[in-house]
Amino acid sequence: MKLLLSLATVWFAVVAGHTAEMLRIPAGDYAPPLRAAGEPERVAVAAFALDEQAVTNADFLRFVTEQPKWRRSQVSPLFTDESYLGHWAGDLELGPLAPPGAPVVRVSWFAARAYARWAGKRLPTTAEWELAASAGFTRPDGKNDPEHTRAVQHWLSRPVPAILPDTQSARPDFHGVRGLHGLIWEWVEDFSTAMVTGESRADSGLNRDLFCGAGAVSSRDPGDYAAFMRLALRSSLTARHTTTALGFRCAQDLPLP
C-alpha cells in the first residue's frame, strides 16, 4: 500500500513537474496576534489544499531550468536581492550546500510567486498558513499539544544550520503536513500587510500622512510567541528580500482541479 502510494506520488511528480503532495486543511479560523481597530478577533478560513512539504532545491531547479529568467545569473534585480540562490553552486547546479531534498531558501516573494504560478498553484495567505501551523502532532489544536509546543520553541532557540535537512525529515503534523515549524520560515502571499493595520483616519498620528489608515492596533494575548516572531519577520521583509532560512510552499483552492 505504502509502495503504491509512493509510486503514485512519483507519477504525479513527473506529470506536474514538482514533487509535493497536497493535503487538505479543513476550514477553521485564525486569530491575528495584532488586530486593526474594529477587526474581528477571529478570521474565518475556508478549507484549502497545502503542499505536504516546503518546495525543495530539486523542485526549484526544475522551475529555473524551464524558466531561464529566474536563474541566478539572469533574474532582474527588481525581483530579488543579490543573495538569491547564493548557496547553489551555479545557475543549474545545486552543489554541496543545497541538497536536492532540502527546502529551497534564499528566494524572494516574487520568485516564490512565480514558482507557484508555474506549478499551477499559489502561495497560502497568512490566515491559511497560520491555520495550518496551529495543528499539533496528534491533535488539530497544537497549543494544547505540549510536545508540539516544546518542539516549536526548541527550534526557535537554535541557529539555522548551514546545510538544511531534508524536508521529509520533519515529523508530520495532525494533517500530515511536514515542517511548518522546525525547518525554515515561509513566505505568504500577503506578507506585506503584516503591519498594515488600523482604521484611524481621525488620528493625527505620526504615520497619518505617510500611511492612510495606519494607527491603532489592539494586541491579543501574546502567549503564542512563535506567531509573534513570524509577524515580526513578515513585517521586516520586502518582496525582493532573500534570507538563508526563508523558503515557501504552495497552496490551492479546493476542490482541486
Added chain:
Amino acid sequence: MKIIVCLSTLLLVSAALAAPAPKEDCCKEAPPSAGPISARSIYQLDATFRDDADRPVALAALRGRPVVLAMFFASCGYACPRLVTDMQALRGRLPAELRDKVAFVLVSFDTERDTPAALADYRRQRALDGAWTLLHGGKDAVSELAALLGVKFRREPSGSFAHSNLITILNPEGEIVHRREGLEGGLEAAAQAVIANAAHRR
C-alpha cells in the same frame, strides 16, 4: 489538465510581453523605445491591466515617456483625492511643452469595485484628460505592482483600503527615479525629477 492550461497561458502571456509592444497597445504620442527592457524597469512585470475604456494595457505600453504613477482606490475619502490633486499640481509645475507628454497613471487597489466602468466615472468626476491612464488590474497584477513600487496596502473589514501614500516617477525606460512619500511637500522635487528624465527622451 488545468496546470497545462495555466502553463500554456503563462507562456502565451510571457511571449506577448517579451515581444515589443504591438502598435495598437502603444501610447498615442511617442513610440516605445526599441531594444530589450532594462533590468531595473518595472516594465519587467508580466501583468496586464485594463484601462477605463476596458482595453487591455501592458505596463510596457507606457514605455518611451516619463510616468507619474500612484496607486489609489476610487471610493477613498481621505488620501486618494489629495494624491490626485497633487499629481495635477505637479503637472502644473512642468513646462507647458511637457504637460501633455508625461503620462499620469492611477492604478486601483480595489480589484472588485473599481471596474473599468467605475474608473470611467472617476475620470469624469475628476475631469482627467487624455494624459491620464486609469488602470484596473486583477489581484496578482495589483499586488505585484504594489510590491515593486513599495506600496503596502490592505483591505479593511469596511471594504476600504489602508495604503501607503506614494507618487512614483518613472523614466521613459520604466525605472523608478523618484518617490514622493506622504501628503505634504515634495512636489517641486518630484516635478524636477520628471523634467530631468524627460530630457533623456530619444
